Amino acid sequence: MAASARNDSEILSKAKSRLEEDYVPGDDExxxxKKQQDYFRMLLLEWKRSIHSAAGVTLQSLQDGPIRExxxxxxxxxxxxxxxxxxxxxxxxxLIAKIDSALRRIDEGEYGFCEVTGDPIGLRRLIARPVATMTVEAQEAHERREKISRDK
Incomplete structure (x- = not known):
């Protein structure tokens, strides 16, 4: 699980580095x-493209690899x-389904706002996790409720 999370973050980092040459969202705007929405749209699309590319490599190696050792x-x-x-x-x-959902929220003007409270999620959180749907506080409360219901 830690390896796949590391792989996801590596893919996201590569997608960010391709975009950050031109523009990085800032708190001064x-x-x-529109510029921030375009940035996140391009980031999400690049992330999705990178995931599809990695999946293609996996599929190819499955087809080429030996069936029996x-x-x-x-x-x-x-x-x-x-x-x-x-x-x-x-x-x-x-994750691709979450990316598609984030792209839909950009199109509908809902991206960047918490689905629970309606408050801004924040640029730093969105840069770290572009598919985030809740503020840090709302996410922590959600995880606490989830943990309590599992423990019962």
């Missing part, structure tokens, strides 16, 4: 201005590696 230990190791890789891709498939 109106919140969710002659040694039992090698076979077990390969199957474990593929299982981890496929779980990572499934996680990223779910």
């Amino acid at each position: 109106p919140y969710m201005s 002659p040694d039992l230990n090698d076979r077990a190791s390969s199957e474990t590696d593929w299982g981890i890789e496929l779980r990572t891709r499934d996680r990223q498939r779910k």
Whole structure:
């Protein structure tokens, strides 16, 4: 799980670095201005493109890789590696749905505002997690409620 989270953050970092040569949103401009919305739209689209590209590499290596390893230990190791890789891709498939949702919110003018409180989420949080739908406070409250309901 930590490896797939690291992989997601690496993909996002690469997408950000491609965009930040021209513009980085700042607090000195109106919140969710057209320029900021365009920045986040391009960031989300680049992130999505990078995920699709990584999935294509995985698919190609699955097709090219040996189906059966002659040694039992090698076979077990390969199957474990593929299982981890496929779980990572499934996680990223779910992330693409969140990216698509964020793009829809940009189109509808709802992006950057908490779905619970309606308050601005904040540029730093959105830069760190462009698919965020809640402020830090609302997210923490949500996670506390979730934990309490699991513990019962």
